[in-house]
Amino acid sequence: MATMIRVSFRSAADPGLARLKHPVPQFFSEKAWPYVTENLYLRSKCKSLSAKSIMTVAEHLKEFLQWRELNDIAIEDITDTNFEYFIEAQCAHISKRGMPLSWNTVNSRVAGSHRFLIWCKENNFNSRIEAEITPSLKYGRRGEYRIKGHPARELKGLTRFLLIDDALEFIRVLGATSGANEHCSQRNILVAKLMLQCGLRVSEAINFPAFDLPEIVSSGHSTPARIVGKGEKPRVILIPNRLLSDLWTYADIIRARILEKCEPSSSVRELFLSEYGRPITINWMEKLFARTAAVMGLHVVPHALRHTYGTYHYFHNKDIVFLAKLMGHESASTTERFYVHVAKLISYTGSYEELQLEVDNMCAGM
Numbered sequence: 593m594a595t596m597i598r599v600s601f602r603s604a605a606d607p608g609l610a611r612l613k614h615p616v617p618q619f620f621s622e623k624a625w626p627y628v629t630e631n632l633y634l635r636s637k638c639k640s641l642s643a644k645s646i647m648t649v650a651e652h653l654k655e656f657l658q659w660r661e662l663n664d665i666a667i668e669d670i671t672d673t674n675f676e677y678f679i680e681a682q683c684a685h686i687s688k689r690g691m692p693l694s695w696n697t698v699n700s701r702v703a704g705s706h707r708f709l710i711w712c713k714e715n716n717f718n719s720r721i722e723a724e725i726t727p728s729l730k731y732g733r734r735g736e737y738r739i740k741g742h743p744a745r746e747l748k749g750l751t752r753f754l755l756i757d758d759a760l761e762f763i764r765v766l767g768a769t770s771g772a773n774e775h776c777s778q779r780n781i782l783v784a785k786l787m788l789q790c791g792l793r794v795s796e797a798i799n800f801p802a803f804d805l806p807e808i809v810s811s812g813h814s815t816p817a818r819i820v821g822k823g824e825k826p827r828v829i830l831i832p833n834r835l836l837s838d839l840w841t842y843a844d845i846i847r848a849r850i851l852e853k854c855e856p857s858s859s860v861r862e863l864f865l866s867e868y869g870r871p872i873t874i875n876w877m878e879k880l881f882a883r884t885a886a887v888m889g890l891h892v893v894p895h896a897l898r899h900t901y902g903t904y905h906y907f908h909n910k911d912i913v914f915l916a917k918l919m920g921h922e923s924a925s926t927t928e929r930f931y932v933h934v935a936k937l938i939s940y941t942g943s944y945e946e947l948q949l950e951v952d953n954m955c956a957g958m
Contacts, residue, residue, distance in 0.1 A: 617650035652704030794894035
């Protein structure tokens with residue numbers, strides 16, 4: 593949970609910070625780590641706002657920060673689609689007194705958070721936000737939130753974890769929802785399998801470089817592979833050999849045909865490509881997940897498959913430090929917060945290797 597502290601920079605070595613006339617609200621984690629991007633934004637706004645106004649900005653930003661932390665979504669992974677989920681969360685929020693948020697409160701929080709994201713885009717912290725105006729200006733203040741069901745329509749919360757059978761069924765339905773093109777269906781299933789069987793974020797899966805695909809190490813069940821994750825930080829993941837074999841088949845046959853047909857620029861490095869030789873996008877993948885979830889009656893975002901991987905991995909191995917490295921978390925406490933409590937609620941009688949083999953066998957028919 594983020595903590596907000598008002599910090600005075602009067603004695604700062606940076607002359608620009610020392611000129612700030614009043615304390616600046618800054619956010620810190622439970623481990624006292626600063627939220628760098630949010631804090632930088634508040635310091636930049638403090639130069640032109642009064643002490644009261646900057647506190648209002650910080651309060652609105654805190655709501656967005658807490659929602660982002662709760663859903664384990666990095667700033668660089670925020671898209672227009674999952675920002676809509678934040679709007680839904682505000683519209684569905686019920687206070688302790690049983691009252692929904694007022695129109696003005698919802699509008700202020702959403703508009704303030706959106707201004708922060710536009711600032712992030714302008715300063716290269718996020719390149720995926722496409723909207724250039726606040727939702728209230730685009731749709732009219734009440735129109736946007738009436739669509740979301742404000743003030744008191746019950747909304748389903750995001751499904752952050754799936755039982756393994758449900759996850760596999762979700763991937764099967766996702767393949768069927770992908771359309772009549774068999775190659776597109778195979779590609780989308782492989783992306784989802786990477787997330788479920790390797791714990792990748794959706795951005796890491798769809799942007800996986802073709803040249804980072806390792807040769808299969810036949811001596812074990814899985815093969816180590818290099819991935820560059822959030823914050824451009826490299827880490828090692830484990831790809832099950834059967835999945836890796838399917839990835840090589842896709843790369844050598846389907847991807848090669850696409851490149852031969854479309855003759856895209858030599859700069860295309862992604863493993864997964866559209867039929868036109870272009871990389872697939874996060875927004876497109878999120879929409880596919882939304883269609884699949886609607887078919888199954890769920891409210892699932894791509895991150896649910898990553899959470900499922902992390903939960904089952906901890907359930908069997910109980911090694912939080914190793915799992916944190918596989919997931920790309922800087923701190924094991926982050927891994928513990930998201931996976932340990934759920935792992936205690938699930939039941940599976942076999943070993944982790946048996947689970948992986950079972951998943952492999954069930955995925956083989958897709």
